[in-house]
Amino acid sequence: MQRRVLITGAAGKTASAVVEALVQRGFFVRALVRKTDDRSQRLAKLGAEVVTGDMLSLKDMTVAAQSMDSSYFCYPTSDRILEASAIFAEAARKNGMGFICNMSQIIARPDAPSPTSRLHWLAERLFDTSPLNVTHLKPTFFADHFVLNVRHTIVNDNKIIRPYGSAYHSPITSTDIGRVAAAVLADPTAHIGKSYVLTGLDRLSFNEIAGIFSEMLGRSITYVDVPADEFKADMERRQFAPSLLEHHMQSSKDYREGHFDATNTLVSDITGRDATRFRDYIAANISAFQSGST
Structure with missing residues (x-):
C-alpha cells in the first residue's frame, strides 16, 4: 500500500525538498501551504496534493492530517511554535x-537565551510525551542563510556584518536537511525516539x-564583528x-558561546550521500552575490 505523508510548511526551503524527495520515492505526498502561489504550483507540478491551511487552526490541521500515515512538521521560526x-x-x-519528523533547532534547550529556542525545546518534550512516535531534527545554521540574510551586505558593502565573534559552525543546506527528513520518513523505525544534530x-x-x-567572487569580502544593537x-x-x-x-549569544559548533557525518550516515560542501553551495549560488544582484 502506498505510504501517505503530510508535509507542513511545504513551500519553505527544507519542506519543499522533503516533498520532492518523497514524490521521487513514490510516496503519496500532501503538501500543506499557507497560500497558493508560484511555490505551491511547483509542488503540484512535482506530483504533490497541495492543500491550504492555517497551522494555528485545529480544524485546518485536523483536515490536513486525515488519512496520513506520517508527517514532516516544520513551523516558521516564531514565538508561536509551542502552540502550533x-x-x-x-x-x-x-x-x-x-510518526512525526519534527524540525527543531540545534540550540533548543531549557536555558537558551532565545525565548523561541526554549519554546522549541518544550515543543520537543510535548511530542515526546504524546502518543506519537517522533524524531527530532536539530540543524545548525543553514548555508542558505547567506543567500537569504547576508547577501545584501556582501553585494552592497563587500562585508559580512554579524555579531558572532570568532566562533565556528558547519553550515548545512536546506536540501540536505530535506534529504535527511525524507530518509527518516521513508523508513522511520530505526529513527523513532532519536534527536539528530545535523x-x-x-x-x-x-x-x-x-x-x-573573497576567493570565489574575486574581490575582498571582510567579516565585521558588530555589537548586537547594530x-x-x-x-x-x-x-x-x-x-x-x-x-x-538572543541566538547570537549562543553562537558566540559555541552552541552552534558541531560537525558530524549524520547526513551521509542517514541518506548514504555526503552533505554538500560549503564551497559547492556558494558556487551553485554565486550569481546571488555578484555586484548588482540585489
Whole structure:
C-alpha cells in the first residue's frame, strides 16, 4: 500500500525538498501551504496534493492530517511554535498518525537565551510525551542563510556584518536537511525516539567564510564583528517580525558561546550521500552575490 505523508510548511526551503524527495520515492505526498502561489504550483507540478491551511487552526490541521500515515512538521521560526506543535499533535492523534519528523533547532534547550529556542525545546518534550512516535531534527545554521540574510551586505558593502565573534559552525543546506527528513520518513523505525544534530562537513568561522567569498567572487569580502544593537538595526530596517528579531538577537549569544559548533557525518550516515560542501553551495549560488544582484 502506498505510504501517505503530510508535509507542513511545504513551500519553505527544507519542506519543499522533503516533498520532492518523497514524490521521487513514490510516496503519496500532501503538501500543506499557507497560500497558493508560484511555490505551491511547483509542488503540484512535482506530483504533490497541495492543500491550504492555517497551522494555528485545529480544524485546518485536523483536515490536513486525515488519512496520513506520517508527517514532516516544520513551523516558521516564531514565538508561536509551542502552540502550533500542540495543535498539530492533537490533529495527528485524532487521525491516528503513526510518526512525526519534527524540525527543531540545534540550540533548543531549557536555558537558551532565545525565548523561541526554549519554546522549541518544550515543543520537543510535548511530542515526546504524546502518543506519537517522533524524531527530532536539530540543524545548525543553514548555508542558505547567506543567500537569504547576508547577501545584501556582501553585494552592497563587500562585508559580512554579524555579531558572532570568532566562533565556528558547519553550515548545512536546506536540501540536505530535506534529504535527511525524507530518509527518516521513508523508513522511520530505526529513527523513532532519536534527536539528530545535523551539520555540514566544513567547520568554519565567519572570518574563514569571508575568505571563501573573497576567493570565489574575486574581490575582498571582510567579516565585521558588530555589537548586537547594530545587528538589530539592520533587521529592523529589513522589517523582521519582532519575535524573529528577538530570536536572532538572543541566538547570537549562543553562537558566540559555541552552541552552534558541531560537525558530524549524520547526513551521509542517514541518506548514504555526503552533505554538500560549503564551497559547492556558494558556487551553485554565486550569481546571488555578484555586484548588482540585489
